[in-house]
Amino acid sequence: MNERIENLTRSKPFSELSFEEREWVLAEMSAETYDQMHKVLMSAANLHADTQPPAYLRARLMKQVRPATRHFPVWQAAAMLALGFGMAWLVKPSVAQIAVKTEVQTQIDTVWREKIVFEEKIKYRTKIVYQTIAAANPNVPDSVIWAPIKTPLETAPINPHVGASLNDTPQLMEFFTKAK
Amino acid sequence: MFFAKRNFDQESDESLMQAVANGNERAFAALYDRYSVRIHRFFVRMLQGDFARAEDLTQDLFLKVIEKAGYFDPEKSFRTWLYVLAYNLCKNEFRRPPAPVPMEETVEEEIFEKMDRELFDQRLRICIDHLGETHQTCFVLRYQEGLSILEIAEIIGCPEGTVKSRLHHALRQVCAQMEFWIYERKN
Missing domain, CATH: 1.10.10.10 (Winged helix-like DNA-binding domain superfamily/Winged helix DNA-binding domain)
Known part of the structure; x- marks a missing residue:
């Protein structure tokens, strides 16, 4: 069906058509068919015409709209920035009020060197002094045989006196030299 | 003025949708007032006069509008986009077995x-x-x-x-x- 005729059927009945419009219509269909279509289309457009969604639906849906983070348009953001710079320029202190402070920072590197210190180890040696004892001599008493072995220093008791010279007392000289 | 209240009633559907994407309630209210009656009527007509189902679908549709507002292309027609969503919802309904129609x-x-x-x-x-x-x-x-x-x-x-x-x-x-x-x- 011609779109122009279709538009006519949706607007007016055959009786209201102009002579020219009637000619177009009659070239396509009969007047009865036209009126039939007009009636159907007019009635169809009015079907459920008074239907409306319930009022509570609107309120329910409005709750679902979450206020997102506000997005400023670019021009607003630029204006705010310009305003901020302007305010900063106005509030800026004069040069005399600016105190220049120079701070020098020296950075010193510290190098740590590991030093391994061993503990002093003292080694004791046992000095064995051999003493020849005539084992065959039955007169030697047991006390002499099992007596502890004495070093020569121990055997000769040092009996220094005040004012004695080291040259005069060789034991004393030996004591000092050995002790060193 | 920069900070004057926007008059949403005179704005296009597409700019309203951009506002909805930013969470503007008033923009959504304006869109709802423009299309809710038409869309609800469309559902009633497509669903053979099932008012309860039409109400559900109207709600579903506008929820989709809220959720998908960020995906809407403002270069395209909002009305067409809305009816595409509505038609898709109807198609899902058509897949269900049709309710018996009283022939009176x-x-x-x-x-x-x-x-x-x-x-x-x-x-x-x-x-x-x-x-x-x-x-x-x-x-x-x-x-x-x-x-x-x-x-x-x-x-x-x-x-x-x-x-x-x-x-x-x-x-x-x-x-x-x-x-x-x-x-x-x-x-």
């Missing part, structure tokens, strides 16, 4: 006696509901919602020629079924 056979006698407007409309509703899914969609969008053929083609995703052909057949079918009733009313 028992009131035939009354119809002969009283050919009033209400009965005529009732019969017309039944005829439209008995069109196939695709033909019914085209019929409702064109003759009841008043959309252009180009918009319908975009909504249902087929060429304009196909839409015209479907409309022609649908109208012929409805007129053929209503012929008797129209004749009776005349007399």
